[in-house]
Amino acid sequence: MRALPRRAPDLLVWALLIAMPWWMPAIGGYTELASRVVVMGLAALALNFLLGYTGVLSFGHAAYFGLGAYGAAMTLKYLAPSTGLAIVVGVVAGTAAALLIGALIVKLRGVYFAMVTIAFGQVFYFVTFRWNSVTGGDDGLTGWSRQPLRLGPLALDIQHGERTFYYFALALFALAAAGMAALLRSPFGRTLLAIRENERRARFLGIPVERHLWFSFVISCLFTSLAGALFALLNNFTDPRALRWDLSGNFVIMAVLGGMRSFWGPLVGAGVFVLLQDFISTRTQNWMSLVGAIFVLVVLFFPRGVLGVVRRRTTA
């Protein structure tokens, strides 16, 4: 591994992502499933910005994911037939909520932080669940669909072509991943690492810890809501399950399963989790138990995740 160029893992990831619509059918999947891997991967990467790189345990990210989804869906249904606008509204909705809630919770730490994020994660679930006339309640929001994209003279028919939509989602994923990677390499990102490693020392150095945690939370939720908007567009549908607590837990297990301490880990975890979930749920009614068992087994026997183990093997 040492002999390989430093960028080799990145190149491998991108090659696999670009070729996914071709290799996915070979392992029993389909193009839509590939899109789901990319969307969930984006959410898990975004969560890990907070979990792995800032060292803060957030267990309520489904709320921002769901706000992105509802923002996009409601824009297309009620406002204007524009996919671009839908994504923007979704992201703005999720980010605005994160700004508000983040400001309330940045002073909390550890278990307390986790509990408050879990609890706040449910607010929007209940709102969408109860507010039938606007959100469609438990049945979800239907009667809309994503619209073809027009970029000047270029028209992209993401409405009907599943593969075109996959590459559209991948392009946004690439932008988001590049953005997060750049942020993590910047002085701001290094400061987050410093806070993760030793908050007290960071504070002594005069770093405004609370403000950094707040920014980190908001950035993480911004990219999560982008993933949520893409998820609604992918399914041409959204329902309250897009912002329920179980999805928050799934994001966390994706990050842990892939490896929290590596940039691509959560994407790997999302891939494994989404494929396993699809595989299990089409074969047995008791898929919940099996997914639960994945959680238990990962925690007991695999806490470093796939990439954590790979890295250990290659550096040892």
Next chain:
Amino acid sequence: MTQLVLFNVFNGLVVGAFYALMALGLSLILNLSGVINFAHGGFLAIAAYLAYTLIPTVGFWGGLLAAPVLTAVIGLVVERLLIRRLYGRDPLYSLLLTFGLAYVFEDATRSLWGAQSLPYPVPAWLTTPLSNRLFFLTGYRVFMVVLVGAAVTALFLVLNRTRLGMRIRAGTHDLETVSVLGINVRVLRNLNFGLGVYLAGLAGVLAAGMLGLEPTLGSSLIMPSFVAIIVGGLGSLPGTLLGGLLIGVASGVTTVFLPSATEAVMYVMMGVVLLVRPHGLLGEVGRLH
């Protein structure tokens, strides 16, 4: 109108009593072991279904007594086999493990007892209203409030008057010192976990009598218990009790004026409390940081 408000205040109090009972169990485990037991709702549902199965043979009272105890035994085993391995590690892992267990429990209740909701048999003399004017004062509701009150009193007596309770309280403050003093901390945490699960089980059996049985019974009650703990203040059991009752009454009153905000109002309260008193109403500053 007054009648309606009174009805909903009382109803909120009853619901708040569940939240409080469940949240007290969560709090016990969290305070001593630093574990957020996401499977608490699963334990609650298991107790309710166990009672349902036991009632034909042991009767209503037998079910009420036996089901929470059996559930507590399951809790002791789960702690011994799984959760014990995660003490001292990042709370992330115990949270994820109990989260997975919550999935397993919900699925298990669904497979064993079916996905459709089941009626929970309550003796007829408990369901008749006690007064014609205040029709909502059915015997069962009053009975529940009394029983929860008794359970909470018993819990505080155990914590304040018995050796086990003293050890739990001491361990909450400084587990290492308790261990150095020659007390078996592993057993202590195990028993404490069982006690917490017992409270969840009791809440489950009582809730089943009012809400009926559904596999999602646990997951619908667990979020309010988290809110109760946060509103009341982490590390304070009286705070948890107060938090549970407060959010119950608040959502009961809201039901009268704005039914769609019944649940949302708890979270608004939580936001306000966090803004004004970041450590909760009765929480100690600096605990569990």
